Amino acid sequence: MLKIGRLPLLIFVIHIGIFVGGSFALEKFPASSFLQLSASLVSFIWLNHAYRLAQKASRTFWFLLNAGMLFYAVSNAIWFIYQITGKETLIINVSDYLWIVSYAFFLAALLIKTKQMSTSYSAQAYMFNIIVYMITSSVISIHFLVTPVLQLADYSMSITIIMIVYPILNLGIIFLITTLYYLMKKSEEKDLLLLLVIGFFLQISADSLYAYLAASGAYYEGHPIDILWVVATLFIGIAGYYKNGAASASAINIKNPFEEKEFIFPYSSMLILAPLVMHSYDWNFNALTIGLWITFVMTIGRQLIIINKNNQLMIEYRYLAYHDPLTGLRNRVSFQENLKDLLTRNSEQSPAILLIDLDRFKVVNDTLGHHTGDQILLQTAKRIQYTIEQPGEVYRLGGDEFVIIYPDATEETSAALAQAVLDTFQQSFIVKDYTINLTPSIGISLYPENGCNAEDLLKAADAAMYVAKENGKNGFRFYNCELDQSLARKLAIENELRRAISENQLSLVYQPKVHLITGEVTGVEALLRWNHPDLGWISPAEFIPVAEETGQIVSIGEWVLREACIQNKKWQVAGFSPLKLSVNVSVLQFQHENFLLVVQSILMETKLEPSLIELEITESIMQNIEQSLKILQSLKNLGIQTSIDDFGTGYSSLNILQKLPVDTIKIDKSFIDEMEYADERPMVKTIIDLGQHLNLMVVAEGIETESQRQLLVDYNCKIGQGYLFSRPVHPAKFEKLYLTKKWAEATF
Structure with missing residues (x-):
């Protein structure tokens, strides 16, 4: 919807009032010619101002539009002088040549604007409507304007050519404003362009009516169609006024009456041509008959195409309704x-x-x-x-x-x-x-x-x-039937897990990492436990997968890291020697966008040295190696050590492993269990040798027998953990054992 300011509206009212009053009060004064001159001068002023303010990309368009209005004003002035001096003629004079020049400038301006907009927007979807509209306009012009002129033998060749040039230029302008009408839909200047489209449409309509009335001898000075020229000229000028941004204070809103209704254009063309054909039909084909047949065939043809496309769309929609778009399988x-x-x-x-x-x-x-x-x-x-x-x-x-x-x-x-x-x-x-x-x-x-x-x-x-x-x-x-109970328990775990942190149901236990020869405690791993008030102790093997499936592992993992750092700091404050504490990190937590920020925040909050934390991650991080490398390197830059947990059970690649900035690999318990069988022992030795060649610390987890410890010592693995040394214990018990140095004495 566009807005016309108070000043243009006032000028509209004044011109229309003078036209109506002049027709009765000033019979000999050419009021319509005066008003056309006045309107063209006002419009020239507005367009000239728009040209001077226009940016480089649109200056040519506004220059041509401005030049066209200048020639149009001069031609109106000459025509007005002819009339007040008594030298008027309805046939031809200098003003006609200038009018043709002005129309040529208008045509050039519209052509440039159409070309500019065609690079950003496409009217291809509306080309059918444009063609039908042009056929309708052309056959009406040929039948009512061009043919009568050619049938008049009294005019000279130059006069005949000039009278034919008018409808040709008009048809060119009609084509361009019709194209602009469709192009402007997505343009930021659509309100401004609508003013131009309305103005030129009224201008061409007035020209066509004048030519028809003049050829039939029905035109006279002050005819009602004269006001169309005045209004059309002002609409074109208001486009320049609107371009200047002066129309912010609105007095009237103009809405496009055809917006979202353009589909009626082809049918309206046939409705216009049909009565004209019946009125003019003399048992011989004329331009109107040909135009009607062409538009009829084109419209019917398009309808058949639309029906076919709709059928195809129905087939596609039905297919999509019953099939998966990715795999093509039924859904x-x-x-x-x-x-x-x-x-x-x-x-x-x-x-x-x-x-x-x-x-x-x-x-x-x-x-x-x-x-x-x-x-x-x-x-x-x-x-x-x-x-x-x-x-x-x-x-x-x-x-x-x-x-x-x-x-x-x-x-x-x-x-x-x-x-x-x-x-x-x-x-x-x-x-x-x-x-x-x-x-x-x-x-x-x-x-x-x-x-x-x-x-x-x-x-x-x-x-x-x-x-x-x-x-x-x-x-x-x-x-x-028993599976229903299992599923019900899983659902219960999922629901209860959401309250586990807030209701203090989670806790950490600690399992020492021991030097396999001396028995010295070299580190400790924090392990998560859940004691539910109704369900009792729930195994991590049962609730951790649920937490990973539901995404709750991210918040739980953050809680574990914070609690572990707080506990490690308490041990330092209590006078214990600094001890490196390992914390497990899930893949989802590791890949989370805020993971590094969370780690840094917890270290600052607990004031724990980064070197006293080791993060244990699984081999599945290798599936997104580029992102994982960045995160691991950032952790290393912070001074935090990392280890590959459950090594050998997932995505290990020697080529990738040597590129990872990790410090430790942990041999999975499944390999340690198989050491009881001689033919499985080479695998463990290979992993230990690999870690040492890569300058990585090797930790064996899940050691439960003395024979396993001895074999690991023989294979040159120095650090291990497992039930042989200690089950995971609560902080108080860990402090007691660690403080009295009885760990090695009780085990070795």
């Missing part, structure tokens, strides 16, 4: 409808539902990025599709969840299919430069034992799938 809606239909039509069949969820996919997606995650999902879909046979069908429910409907299945065939799916994941995923190992957990439900509808069967498969995850992942489980 959850399709799954529910197909399973419902299967259970309804074939009540004798016993279909199985296999729900597949990728283990640790969220970690990969968060660390390596969503593009990598999408590629893994695509490869997963292809692997599952390759595994199943007709009439089985695979669906993607969302995220990393897939489901298979296996009609007429038994427990044996379902287990065989689940194992086949597991086997396809033995091969690593290759995405860009990453080699990623992922496994699925599969839950299976059978009809009708585990449910009689799609919702119950999917719920049962979901419960079985979570049990498969809790039992070590990379496996499958069938649903049974």
